[in-house]
Amino acid sequence: MQISPISKIILEGREFLIKRDDLIDPYLAGNKYRKLYTLLRTPKEELRTIISYGGTQSNAMLAIAAMCEKKEWEFLYYTKPLSTFLKEQKSGNFADALHLGMQHIEIEENMYREFVSSLRLNLNTKTFIVDQGGADVSAKVGLEVLAKEIREQNPDVKSLATPSGTGTTALFLALALPEYRVYTTPSVGDVEYLKEQMQALHILPKNLIILEPKKKYHFAKPYREFYEMYKKLQEAGVEFDLLYSPSLWMVLLEQIEEKVLYIHSGGVSGNRSMLERYSKKFKDIF
Ligand SMILES: *Cc1c(COP(=O)(O)O)cnc(C)c1O
Numbered sequence: 001m002q003i004s005p006i007s008k009i010i011l012e013g014r015e016f017l018i019k020r021d022d023l024i025d026p027y028l029a030g031n032k033y034r035k036l037y038t039l040l041r042t043p044k045e046e047l048r049t050i051i052s053y054g055g056t057q058s059n060a061m062l063a064i065a066a067m068c069e070k071k072e073w074e075f076l077y078y079t080k081p082l083s084t085f086l087k088e089q090k091s092g093n094f095a096d097a098l099h100l101g102m103q104h105i106e107i108e109e110n111m112y113r114e115f116v117s118s119l120r121l122n123l124n125t126k127t128f129i130v131d132q133g134g135a136d137v138s139a140k141v142g143l144e145v146l147a148k149e150i151r152e153q154n155p156d157v158k159s160l161a162t163p164s165g166t167g168t169t170a171l172f173l174a175l176a177l178p179e180y181r182v183y184t185t186p187s188v189g190d191v192e193y194l195k196e197q198m199q200a201l202h203i204l205p206k207n208l209i210i211l212e213p214k215k216k217y218h219f220a221k222p223y224r225e226f227y228e229m230y231k232k233l234q235e236a237g238v239e240f241d242l243l244y245s246p247s248l249w250m251v252l253l254e255q256i257e258e259k260v261l262y263i264h265s266g267g268v269s270g271n272r273s274m275l276e277r278y279s280k281k282f283k284d285i286f
Helices: 030-035 059-071 084-088 093-099 109-118 139-153 168-176 191-199 224-236 245-255 268-281
Strands: 006-011 014-019 049-053 074-079 103-106 127-130 159-161 181-184 208-210 260-263
Touching: 006 224, 014 139, 030 059, 030 139, 030 168, 049 059, 059 074, 059 093, 059 268, 093 103, 093 268, 139 168, 168 181, 168 191, 168 208, 181 245, 191 208, 224 245, 245 260
Parallel strands: 014 260, 049 074, 049 127, 074 103, 159 181, 159 260, 181 208
Antiparallel strands: 006 014
């Protein structure tokens, strides 16, 4: 595996470095590639089935589907019941994952929680469960590989940044690179919720800095300022995702002065369906 390159962009007159994990693979990229690293290194004969569950536009779902296609593993993905609109969509993460061979199973809303917590019962040795968002200590190894690449590339910065959902990526990156500051901000819930999620995995290291967004945002909703940030970044030369990256870029521009290496977390494949929603909500900017 070739190591992902580092690019430079100028944003609001400031220089930023970008670790281009988005370029690793069209589907299996960004932090989902890093989190699935251990499974990707597992010989294909060792497993037969991968099980996961969660949202139907999730980047993790698509990355797992791409991995299972390469490995010839069966992939079962459980969700709550879907709208016909989403089922019939021809493009987007869900359509692509089905195309890669994912088997989708709907679980009734009132049974869902119980179903998910019973998944681990009666598992055979050739089946592996990936929890929602890949929030698991097994992500540690893949992030140590990322840390090693960064050390070798030795960029001219003292600080890194990467956005957070579960916080798994930012946490293990900070633990693997104590000589750097690691900035992040929550995209799902608030700072307190993010800290709780991280603390379930490990004690928070001192070099991990969680920045608070100026405004409360709901995950996966279209916001005009997110689209404006996305456009600005695209004009600067790199496409980022519309769910996680805009709020981190906003807090970096507003609250941080030093030069930063931003770890691209991938997720660009999800932009097609998000841009469709943006074009419906903000007719004037398209
Ligand atoms: C999943 C994802 C994240 C969040 O990663 P965590 O490790 O859960 O914090 C950030 N950015 C993108 C593009 C993602 O797909």
